[in-house]
Amino acid sequence: xxxxxxxxxxxxxxxxxxxxxxxxxxxxxxxxxxxxxxxxxxxxxxxxxxxxxxxxxxxxxxxxxxxxxxxxxxxxxxxxxxxxxxxxxxxxxxxxxxxxxxxxxxxxxxxxxxxxxxxxxxxxxxxxxxxxxxxxxxxxxxxxxxxxxxxxxxxxxxxxxxxxxxxxxxxxxxxxxxxxxxxxxxxxxxxxxxxxxxxxxxxxxxxxxxxxxxxxxxxxxxxxxxxxxxxxxxxxxxxxxxxxxxxxxxxxxxxxxxxxxxxxxxxxxxxxxxxxxxxxxxxxxxxxxxxxxxxxxxxxxxxxxxxxxxxxxxxxxxxxxxxxxxxxxxxxxxxxxxxxxxxxxxxxxxxxxxxxxxxxxxxxxxxxxxxxxxxxxxxxxxxxxxxxxxxxxxxxxxxxxxxxxxxx
Numbered sequence: 445x446x447x448x449x450x451x452x453x454x455x456x457x458x459x460x461x462x463x464x465x466x467x468x469x470x471x472x473x474x475x476x477x478x479x480x481x482x483x484x485x486x487x488x489x490x491x492x493x494x495x496x497x498x499x500x501x502x503x504x505x506x507x508x509x510x511x512x513x514x515x516x517x518x519x520x521x522x523x524x525x526x527x528x529x530x531x532x533x534x535x536x537x538x539x540x541x542x543x544x545x546x547x548x549x550x551x552x553x554x555x556x557x558x559x560x561x562x563x564x565x566x567x568x569x570x571x572x573x574x575x576x577x578x579x580x581x582x583x584x585x586x587x588x589x590x591x592x593x594x595x596x597x598x599x600x601x602x603x604x605x606x607x608x609x610x611x612x613x614x615x616x617x618x619x620x621x622x623x624x625x626x627x628x629x630x631x632x633x634x635x636x637x638x639x640x641x642x643x644x645x646x647x648x649x650x651x652x653x654x655x656x657x658x659x660x661x662x663x664x665x666x667x668x669x670x671x672x673x674x675x676x677x678x679x680x681x682x683x684x685x686x687x688x689x690x691x692x693x694x695x696x697x698x699x700x701x702x703x704x705x706x707x708x709x710x711x712x713x714x715x716x717x718x719x720x721x722x723x724x725x726x727x728x729x730x731x732x733x734x735x736x737x738x739x740x741x742x743x744x745x746x747x748x749x750x751x752x753x754x755x756x757x758x759x760x761x762x763x764x765x766x767x768x769x770x771x772x773x774x775x776x777x778x779x780x781x782x783x784x785x786x787x788x789x790x791x792x793x794x795x796x797x798x799x800x801x802x803x804x805x806x807x808x809x810x811x812x813x814x815x816x817x818x819x820x821x822x823x824x825x826x827x828x829x830x831x832x833x834x835x836x837x838x839x840x841x842x843x844x845x846x847x848x849x850x851x852x
Contacts, residue, residue: 477516478580478587479799479837485513487582491530495766496574497567503554503575504534507583508547516586518549518729519579521572523561523594523601525705530555539593539619539705540722550583561601563625568601569608570764570771576612577769577799577835587800588734593617593725595705596647600624603655606634611802614732617725619705620644622651629803631820633663633692637728639699639721642672646703656696660685663692672698679709682724695728755779756824758788758849762842763833770796770842773833774804774815776849778824785822785852788815788832790845796838803832816852 489507493500508517522538524530530553537543538551545551554571561568572592579585590613592602599621606616607630615635636659640652649672660667666687673679680699688694699707706719757777764771776786788804792811804815821830 478583478585480513480580480582481516481584482513483582483584485511485582487579494571494574494578496571497565497764499557499567501555501557501571502530503552504530505579506534506538506542506551506553508545508550510547511583513584516584516589516734518545518589518591519576519585520545520549520551520729521575521590521592521602521605522551522553523592523598524553524556524559525594525596525598527559528598529559533598537722539595539725540719541593541726544722544726550579550585552579556597556601561597561604561625563601563604566608566626566763568625569604572605572609573771573833573835574764574766574769577771577837578766580799581768581837586734589614589732591615591617591729593619594621595619596621596703597624603627603658606636606659609802610634612800615729617728618652618655619721620647620652620703621655622647623655627655627658629820630658631662632818633689634659635691635693635728635732636663637695637697637725639697639724641701641703641707642698643675643701644703649698656694659692660694663694664689665694670696670698673700675700678711680707680720691732693728693731697724755781755851756783756786756849758790758847760790760844760847762844768837768839769799770836770838771833772836773831774847775829775831776817776824777829778826780826782826782828783822783824783851786817786824786849787852788847788849789813790847792845793843794838794841796836796842798834798836801832801834803830806834822852 487505489505491504493502520541522533524533533553542551552575592605592613594602599618602616602618603621604625604627605613607627610632617637619639638652638656640649642649665685670683671681673681677700680697682697685694701707708719756779759775762770762772774788790813798806807814815832
């Protein structure tokens with residue numbers, strides 16, 4: 445069944461939602477396999493639930509046929525549109541990527557609250573974090589090969605993922621999206637593919653251009669106005685930006701059409717016709733190959749800060765927890781004087797480990813953890829704050845540790 449038909453009356457509802465919502469460089473993560481590699485998996489294809497942020501959330505998982513526990517797979521998140529469902533996305537082949545991937549990717553379609561992605565209080569980003577941790581802990585995933593895509597409100601959620609989790613997701617594809625689910629901090633590069641109709645009557649193409657340009661800037665690409673097809677041409681034009689940082693391409697495809705996830709060249713009907721979207725998205729994702737792992741450096745032992753007390757504080761809180769894993773966030777606040785860098789330390793008391801982090805660089809030495817700022821969030825005015833977060837594992841108790849904070 446056509447994704448456009450499944451959308452039903454979503455166009456008018458999303459237009460109202462859009463009207464109501466105000467419209468440092470990081471290298472690609474090194475390739476690494478997850479804890480799920482080599483394990484007999486417990487996750488299987490189908491509709492499943494997960495506790496996230498104090499709520500039971502559902503998602504549909506698609507594990508490749510003849511899954512090989514020794515082979516690291518791509519992991520692709522596919523977000524539904526406003527008033528759509530995870531079931532719609534799965535029924536439509538995950539925007540065509542199920543067929544394109546040919547059993548080389550694990551696919552997941554999360555279900556939004558109220559069939560949307562308002563991401564209130566980052567609840568939907570928390571769901572994504574929780575699902576990443578769950579899937580990587582049970583299935584074999586290449587951590588350099590996480591991707592996200594979605595149409596309309598789902599495209600907006602993919603944009604939010606790119607802004608908030610650049611160290612986790614390698615690339616996103618935003619189909620007819622806008623800034624509806626937030627963009628924080630939105631300062632680091634991510635490979636980005638935007639697709640939009642030139643006469644979109646729900647989310648004007650100017651909204652798609654605007655969010656595209658976030659990553660034109662972040663990725664260091666040469667600014668330009670890519671060509672777009674003429675009205676009535678029933679074609680699309682795909683442009684690869686020049687000058688982007690190595691490994692961080694930006695691509696833009698404008699098509700002569702309205703608000704649809706399935707544009708087809710030469711016709712306004714999608715009945716029986718094949719859209720070009722899935723193929724182009726898959727080619728964009730596939731060009732971003734895994735990098736070769738490097739030998740890890742020996743971690744250093746955290747030292748007791750010698751700077752005056754009150755230079756900064758660090759507040760640790762657990763934002764999500766599930767069997768075997770958790771997510772935490774630490775807020776760093778400058779004291780009476782401005783900071784040009786910061787260092788936070790703590791010691792886990794229950795054998796916890798950190799598996800992924802964003803917003804800070806982690807060094808672990810057994811249970812002792814040290815996190816220093818990234819290049820983009822180290823400078824804080826007096827009294828100003830920033831946050832970093834991480835995913836972790838735990839085998840039982842998960843007490844909140846005592847933190848230290850000092851200028852770096």
